[in-house]
Amino acid sequence: MFGYQGKILRIDLSTGTTKIEALDEALAKKYIGGRGLGTKIYADEVSPEIDALSAENKILFVTGPLTGTKTPTGGRYMVVTKSPLTGTIASSNSGGYWGPELKFAGYDLIIAEGKADKPVYIMIEDDKIEIRDASHLWGKVVSETTKILEGETPEKSRVLTIGPAGEKLSKMASVMNDLSRAAGRSGVGAVMGSKNLKAIVVRGTGTVPVASEEALKQVVKECTIKIKENGVTGQGLPAYGTAVLVNIINENGVFPTNNFQTSQFSKAEETSGELLAEKYLVKKDPCYRCPIACGRYCKVDDIEGGGPEYETIWAFGGDCGVSDMGSVIKANYWCNEMGLDTISTGATIAAAMELYQKGYIKDEDLNGLSLEFGNADAVVAWTKLIGMREGFGDRMADGSYRLTDSYGVPELSMSVKKQELPAYDPRGIQGQGLQYATSNRGGCHVRGYLISPEILGLPEKLDRFSLEGKAGWVKIFQDLTAFIDASGLCLFTSFAMGGGDYASMINAVIGTDWTAEDILMAGERIWNIERLYNLEAGIDPSQDTLPSRLLKDPIVAGPSEGNVARLSELLPEYYSLRGWGSDGIPTQERKTLLGV
Amino acid sequence: MQIKVRLFATLREGRGKEMFLELEEGQMPQDIIEKLQIPVEDVAILLINGRDGQLNTKLISTDVVSIFPPVGGG
Numbered sequence: 320m321f322g323y324q325g326k327i328l329r330i331d332l333s334t335g336t337t338k339i340e341a342l343d344e345a346l347a348k349k350y351i352g353g354r355g356l357g358t359k360i361y362a363d364e365v366s367p368e369i370d371a372l373s374a375e376n377k378i379l380f381v382t383g384p385l386t387g388t389k390t391p392t393g394g395r396y397m398v399v400t401k402s403p404l405t406g407t408i409a410s411s412n413s414g415g416y417w418g419p420e421l422k423f424a425g426y427d428l429i430i431a432e433g434k435a436d437k438p439v440y441i442m443i444e445d446d447k448i449e450i451r452d453a454s455h456l457w458g459k460v461v462s463e464t465t466k467i468l469e470g471e472t473p474e475k476s477r478v479l480t481i482g483p484a485g486e487k488l489s490k491m492a493s494v495m496n497d498l499s500r501a502a503g504r505s506g507v508g509a510v511m512g513s514k515n516l517k518a519i520v521v522r523g524t525g526t527v528p529v530a531s532e533e534a535l536k537q538v539v540k541e542c543t544i545k546i547k548e549n550g551v552t553g554q555g556l557p558a559y560g561t562a563v564l565v566n567i568i569n570e571n572g573v574f575p576t577n578n579f580q581t582s583q584f585s586k587a588e589e590t591s592g593e594l595l596a597e598k599y600l601v602k603k604d605p606c607y608r609c610p611i612a613c614g615r616y617c618k619v620d621d622i623e624g625g626g627p628e629y630e631t632i633w634a635f636g637g638d639c640g641v642s643d644m645g646s647v648i649k650a651n652y653w654c655n656e657m658g659l660d661t662i663s664t665g666a667t668i669a670a671a672m673e674l675y676q677k678g679y680i681k682d683e684d685l686n687g688l689s690l691e692f693g694n695a696d697a698v699v700a701w702t703k704l705i706g707m708r709e710g711f712g713d714r715m716a717d718g719s720y721r722l723t724d725s726y727g728v729p730e731l732s733m734s735v736k737k738q739e740l741p742a743y744d745p746r747g748i749q750g751q752g753l754q755y756a757t758s759n760r761g762g763c764h765v766r767g768y769l770i771s772p773e774i775l776g777l778p779e780k781l782d783r784f785s786l787e788g789k790a791g792w793v794k795i796f797q798d799l800t801a802f803i804d805a806s807g808l809c810l811f812t813s814f815a816m817g818g819g820d821y822a823s824m825i826n827a828v829i830g831t832d833w834t835a836e837d838i839l840m841a842g843e844r845i846w847n848i849e850r851l852y853n854l855e856a857g858i859d860p861s862q863d864t865l866p867s868r869l870l871k872d873p874i875v876a877g878p879s880e881g882n883v884a885r886l887s888e889l890l891p892e893y894y895s896l897r898g899w900g901s902d903g904i905p906t907q908e909r910k911t912l913l914g915v
Numbered sequence: 916m917q918i919k920v921r922l923f924a925t926l927r928e929g930r931g932k933e934m935f936l937e938l939e940e941g942q943m944p945q946d947i948i949e950k951l952q953i954p955v956e957d958v959a960i961l962l963i964n965g966r967d968g969q970l971n972t973k974l975i976s977t978d979v980v981s982i983f984p985p986v987g988g989g
Contacts, residue, residue: 550959550985559924561988566923570981572965588932593924613988629988768989775987776960780967814987878965 320344321530322384322829323352327360328426328448330441332514333374333433337448342427348829349914351805352383354410355845357399357428361408362848364430367856371403371506372488372513374434380421380479380519381429383807384829387422387527387607389535391543392809394419394607401856402505403513404490404663404718405736405761408852411493411507412765412804414606414614415500417521420477424523431516440480440518444473445525453517458483460656461495462624464518473522480518481508482658487708488512489716491663495655499625500606503660505738505760506718530830538823542816546610549815551777556613556811557603561629562592564742569637571774571783572877573747575740576637577692578669579733579868582744583877586642590632594644611811619645627651627661630764633742634665635702639672640692649699657706663718666739668701670719670732671711679726686710730867736761736858746869747879748773750781750789753889754797756863759849765810767796777814786885790892798842805845844913846897847905851915860903863890916940916976920947923983926957944980945970959985 320342327340350356357379369375378400385393396418402409421429424443431441438453456464465478472478477497485492485508492508493501502508511517529535546552555563568574569587576584588594595617604625605612616625627635627647635641635650654661668690674680675690688710689697704712715722719732719739733740738761745752750769758766772792773783781792799818803810806825818835826833833841854860864870869884894901898909917935930951938946944961948954948970960983961968968980 551987555924555984555986556988559986563924563986564988567960567983567986570921570923570962570965593927593932764989770989771987774960777987782967810989811987878962 321528322388323347323427324422324425324527326426327428327430328443329430329432330450331433332431332435332439332450332516335450337450347427348831350845351802351841352386352427353381353395353397353805353807354399354412354801355805355841357381357397357410358408358845358848358852360430361399362852365401367401367852369401371401371406372509374514376401376510376513377430377432378507378510378514379428379430382418382422382427383805385824386807387419388529388828389539389608390808390824390828391539391546392606392609392611392812393807394609395807395809396421397804398494398502398507400507400510402507402760403488403509404506405738406856407736407760407858408849409505409507409760410804411502411504413494413496413500413502414809415497416607417477417479417496417500418807419607420521420523422523422527423525424521425525429519431514434513435515438515438517440468440520441516442472442520444522456517457486461658462498462656465498468518468520472520476520476522478518478520480658481511482656482706484657484659484706484716485509485512487716489659489705489708490718490721491660491667491705491716493658493660495658499604499655501655501660504662504763508658529828531827534827538827542820542824543610545815545820546812551775551814552611552811556611559592559596560613560615562595562615562627562632564629565591565632566593567774568743571747572874572879573744574633574637575733575742575744577640578638578673578731579744580673581876582747582874582879584637587637589642590636590644590647592629599644599648606809609809613811617648619648622649622652624652624655626655630741631661631665634662634669635698638665638669639698641695641698643695646695646699650702653699653702653706657703659702659706662741663739664702664705666733667705667715667719667722668698670723671715673731674723674726674728679728684711733866733868734762735865736862738762743770744869744874744879745865745884746874746882748783749786749885749889750792752865752869752884752886753789753893754793756865756886756890757793757893759846759853765800767793767800768810769793769796771814784882786888790889790896793893794896795839797846798839800842801845802838802842805841840913844915847910847913848915850905854904863903918947918974918976919979921979921981923981924986925984926953926982938974941973943971943973944968947980948982953982957984959983
């Protein structure tokens, strides 16, 4: 078996037992790995009806066949489980160095099930596996937990952990690894917390078997040149990180401001990527084998650490009306320490600010802390309170949907399937709106990044207001993304690489002879098993929608003024291109074609 | 006519963020990048008043032209 280690590590936290199982090679090749293989195994083992935070849920940590190989960016892994935030399948991807280390230890994936009766962590050192007491780590922030674990485990071990937010079952809790890398979205950290599983530490000394070292060397060389010569992956991202998007999205008038009440932020320049590079950047913070190195490491006052990313700057910046970059860096820092998703946390504070603005939340609820748009210090303070579930932060810790719904105004939550939307107003980017509405994990930009063709002009420039061809673009982007997420590579490679490049890499590693079409077919298969899981979990197609503000209220000013998201005009074509019925349910014919 | 020009990312190096350029009636973004000595291959995204523009779009005096090198993220 090439590309895979052929082993699944199953850990039953209820009984404290561990078991090594053989990975089915045919199943692995059909569903690739990561998001695909993880979803397939998860859906086969766990009833879709269970409560995400119950002992019946399982949580999977899944590498891809390219994880830990010499492929550029081949260091990603996926956390797969049922989301406590959305009720959909959750697949949260992370970079750093933990994923390759798991592979080097000899495992393709870990299945953690049951619930420990007290806090524990898992120590994996090649074939030696221990479940250890974690009482001394419970309640500690991510950096402190990591430091303690590094002191009591073998040298060069890699640490994955949750912070206080995961322990306290915040539905916005992330899983953190290598200090500041996050499997951020959909509340996967709370699932670890619900199992009393604080951390997984890994040390591996093996290698990943590859079908053709010679072919791999050649394709790695070719793809690395493509990445280096591409303007985005070779220049833009290395120089400025993702934060460079602040100005461009704002110039287009699709930078959601004050909880999507407006779409252009007059002070965007003060939170721009250019300013971050000039004033706060200490160094780059790259992931395993990454020639792009978009990761930032920044410092303000006595705080320093990984990030912030574009989406984070937007969530705590423009979406909260905040223009102080120092406070954004601090809020990002506290999300990393608490183990909180930066997008959902910032967007939930923004929703709370609108609830306060409209009089739903009263001053007496807030213990003297402001919830006014633009208050930079308050944004930092609320982030900490959410992470600790203290004061009104406790009400905010389960996300904007549950918060706004508790006041009877769920329409003020800018979310899809209860997950907060990221940093692009779909009223001025029609394809992205369709993608948000149909994303299998709710509001998300990395299930299909239509910003690439609609704003950035990659691989070609589309008119962002037009509907023509958009349903087809969304399908292709979603399917290709699903494959990349399964392979173990980073999505950012797709700025420079196409389906043929991915086929060449996977063929060299696992010994197949796939084409670009096979890659898209594998991605489509993954998309459909996620959809089928969601349908069985009760997420019906009526939830393929957007907040009413985005469907009904035109953008009030700026370059995108007057537009709404024209979702209803795109959805039927999208369902049809997917081979689904007009009811949004995959047909038997398409399921047979995909073999699912 | 005076045209407001906004530059971003690496295009700011040695040129500044924002400037007003004196252009003749009928001139185009093509003339702006020549004046500012921006190589055409460095122009990845060109916006006129926040909408997609072309190098050969005729400008009028109230226009704001924003120019970006290749950038991306997410």
